[in-house]
Amino acid sequence: MAEAAGHAFASREVSGNKESGSPWIGQSIPRVEDSALLTGRGRFIDDLGVHPGTLHAAILRSPHAHADIVSIETSAAKRAQGVVAVLDGDDVKALTSSLVVGVKAPVECWPIAVGRVRYVGEPVAVVVATDRYLAEDAVDLIEVQYRARPAVIDPLAALRADAPVLHDGFGGNVASDRTFRYGNPEQAFASAAHRISIDIRYPRNSCTPIETYGLVADYDPGEDAYDVLANFQGPFSIHAVLSRALKVPGNRLRLRTPPDSGGSFGVKQGIFPYIVLIAAAARAAGRPVKWIEDRLEHLTASVSATNRATTLHAAVADDGRIHALDWDQIEDCGAHLRAPEPATLYRMHGNLTGAYDIRHLAVRNRVVVTNKTPTGLNRGFGGPQVYFALERLVQRIAVELGLDPLDVITRNLVAADAFPYRTASGALLDSGNYQEAIQRGVDEGKLAELKSRRDAARAQGRLYGIGFTAVVEPSVSNMGYITTVLTPAERRKAGPKNGAQATATVAIDPVGSVSVHVASVPQGQGHRTVLSQVVADVFGLTPGDVRVNTEIDTAKDAWSIASGNYASRFAPAVAGTAKLAAERIAVKLARVAASQLNTEADDIVFAGGQVRSKRNPDNKVSFSRVAGLSHWSPGALPDGIGQTIRETVFWSPPELTAPDDDDQINSSLCHGFIFDFCGVEIDRTTLQTRIDRYVTMHDCGTILHPAMVDGQIRGGFAQAVGAALYEEYAYGPDGSFLTGTFADYLLPTTAEIPDPFILHMQTPSPVTPLGSKGVGEGNCMSTPVCIANAVADALGVKDITLPLVPAKLAQAVRGAEPAPPAGRASGSVKKQSGDRRLHGEGEAVVSAPAERVWAMLLDPETLRAVIPGCHSVQKISDTHFRADVTIGIGPVKGRYRADVTLSDLDPPHAVTLGGSAEGALGFGGGEGRITLLPTGNGGTSIRYVYEAAIGGKVASIGGRLLDGAARVIIGQFFAALARQAGGGAADSSPSSLLLKLRRWFGGPR
């Protein structure tokens, strides 16, 4: 409440400033959004009421990364309490058409698996019931039989000829393969003194908003129309994708957004397949359906940034001057190429030379599909991937040529007098002075002091390094950049696509109060506040006089395909368009006022809530009187005014043209500049990276609201620290998803994020109405590689892979590990890198002879008794048994269908036991070789070695405990076997017997 009270006070105070004539733009006024948010009155999608009778959906998802769906049995689910409808892929397919795919290929893309699953978490069936609990109960009753296929996870592996193929319509797994050539790269490389290269792998991560996806969909059969309320964020080009998929014209899909959003960072764009899925479910159920994604669903299967494998070569002179770059990028878009992908790869196409004046450029871009969650918008969108390669390479050039890394940066920068500067691949860098920004960053950020800190730390034997980056931050995407993925011939056939249309409406009511509407769908940034500042300045009002509405309703509002909240377009495009709309009314109001004040329109000024003559300030009339006239007395308006009630402006900058026949593309309208440097220390014991000091210098053109700009920088920085040090959507080699909770997908918290030292300079953009450029994504692009460069400096290593998991640095910092003491095995069985199969071995001694143990292994009754949690065993053949089992560790219990087979029988000495199990918590499979050796006293020693793999939900949630859990379960099996065989244990209590067996098993192995 202190904030709300402060708001009122601050408003009065700043309105005093206003009388002195300073504009609202550039002031950090309190945010109009905050009093609702801070007092629990935000209106997020899950807070909004729904129509009576609204149903709730729950989704059954694939535990497999790649498998054919053999059968789906939904009858039990359909009969369950409260269930209204159950839809599988075929049902959804009957109601919809395939989502469009961004490249020319005969490939379908459905919002639910049709016949085959291609990633863990892919929807397989939707249950619609009277509440979410009952819907989830019914999900558990659906039985799906899968036939697993081999999965491909790594983008380079996906290129191999023998790789499993995901979609028949692509050539192998390659969805697109384009090469580009600008200038004369071959000659530049041939004549260069040095060719310096880097190979990098950029990991998968996401910005993970606190609010997950949510939507309510309804279908009106009378109108054949859908009404959808979703926390979708744009771009509204997706509206066309949705109406096509739902098989209605665009005017029969009303898409609305809630007033508040719990964050997006691009991610909410990825809700769109679920809009199709839930809308189809609403149509099938005949009632509105609501779905709120849960956190496990979100982390597993919402959307992710792309991971990318890049090889980058530079042709370099002795002094570090870069004459040419040769990019080879392999973009991993996951299992489906969903709109607007492969946009992540092409968003930066005009900026592949970064902040540098490099005239020769070769590019090969390949897009591959793998068995992972499909990718989509994510803060930074292509920038982190590009700059990680480019700026790591610049650091390598410095190391390999023995130069100062900052000198290599400054020697290559675009010259200060070269703006507007056209890059080799076609971006028009609109304005800037990179040299001055760097100089000020070095001076005001105290680089010299940081170097002393490094030297002092190193003198003490500490691992300390400094990293630098200089990046161009593009904003306001050209809707046409994505068509660079097509060949010029394909583009000519498809028709032009370009621009970045922004829309804003300003309206005045009868008492002269001003309303603004924009199609920007803010996700918490404070758009309403800034728009009130912008429009207040035009009309000489206070921001409190201007009310802003940012909800979107495609049935009623002005919008275009470029509408929405992405590509950092608010300040440069949307806010500027609101200014233009307000000015369009102000020009007319000036004429109205001039006629009332007996002066000329160019003598009119709007200030302090009044419209005055500049020459004679006492000659004035109140704003509300002039503004309301069009309502009360339209006949009194001067000729030719029309009306002053409402103006909608559609603005698209002329600079954003379609790609030309040479594939030159001005991929974004404006280009900010960021220069970062930081000092980091790696702890010698924990190997954790601590950011000692981080300096970030920004030039984002005209700053509209300084506190919000700093907020954007801090937020982007925090997410970038996450990307650098903590966050990864990790997959096992079998495609199991391993980071399904925030205990394993590690977001940095306030304890892990240092406060960056933020510096600004302002070079206005000549191509935006307010001179502003985007600022929201820059640190997501610059910070991961800046930290990586510092760590490379600290450790003196070439290869840095994010996230910087401390354990991965052990070899580089410490070399080989101390050997185990004599007589002790080296611990875990050696695993190949990335092998997630669980291995183990053990031994149990029982008093029964080997023949009896052997007979037991082949007897269903014994198996029923010894398989942990076994309810029944069915003998399929002499060597094949089917069991219904409950397996659990502690409170974690799940029921599974298990198949057990015996092979390689060598009675009564050895047998191979194979098993697979599938249930609601996931699946497992394994194989163990059991050897029976007679002991001296008539007993038998049962020795076993096993290899097992576990996937599905339990792997996503419990990765940390999985290995140990498997060992406990296998231990339980042999404990029970030993008990059954009269293992000599007097105490029959299972847990104490287990304890004894554990002592036998638990020794060195």
Place this chain on the structure above:
Amino acid sequence: MKPAAFDYVRAQHLEEALEVLDREGTDARIVAGGQSLMAMLNMRLARPKTLIDIMRLPELAGIERKGNMIVIGAGVRQAALLAWPDLGGSLPLVALALPWTGHVQTRSRGTVCGSIAHADPSAELPLVLRALGGEVHLRSAKKRRRVAAKDFFSGMMATTRTDDELIEAVSLPAAAKRCAFREVARRHGDFAIVACAAVATADGVRLAVGGVADMPAARDFPRLEGGALDDALNDFAYELDARDDVHATARYRRDLVRMIGRDLVREVLQ
């Protein structure tokens, strides 16, 4: 992420809780602070038929000194123990380790005995119980028994508690003995990758390690220095049979046992 249906019994007396537990056995689960169990219910990893809430039982609510032992009832929240005025004097190791257990928010709900019952291999309280040689007080409708820490934990999230038993309390020896604690996690408040507790013994030091083996492990070291200490720690590190997961490798865990172990042993022996 909604739990499957379950019955909820808010026990009014300990006898009631024991009676329900006796009747329901493996299908029942005690809920105290719910900081691990509720998440498991919501993710449907656990689906007990009955939850028995013991937080209203006055007989489990206290922290008492009985001779040289501090007895902590099953209803005592972690935050309450952290705020107990005698903590630093009587249980200095707990005072060092407890702030590492979760976060302020989870400690204000989570209980001391609940964490021990859950037996997560990375948890601090089981580690402290093991390091100090405390006891778990188990009770069923039929009998009461006390189990030493080393016999209580039997594996990953597994203990020797039987299905009809609940933990009534744990007892820890009060001691002003020298002790030390250190933990490494990816972020503050995360599950420990390695947690080490060291306590002075009559002829040396006991080092207990969590987060590496399936359960907290301890070894008594005589007074050793230099290479002998390093060798003993190396042997211990390998004995724990460390594993890889998404956050750390087995080698990294062994490194931490060796390095932090050495620091703590020296610190306690000084």
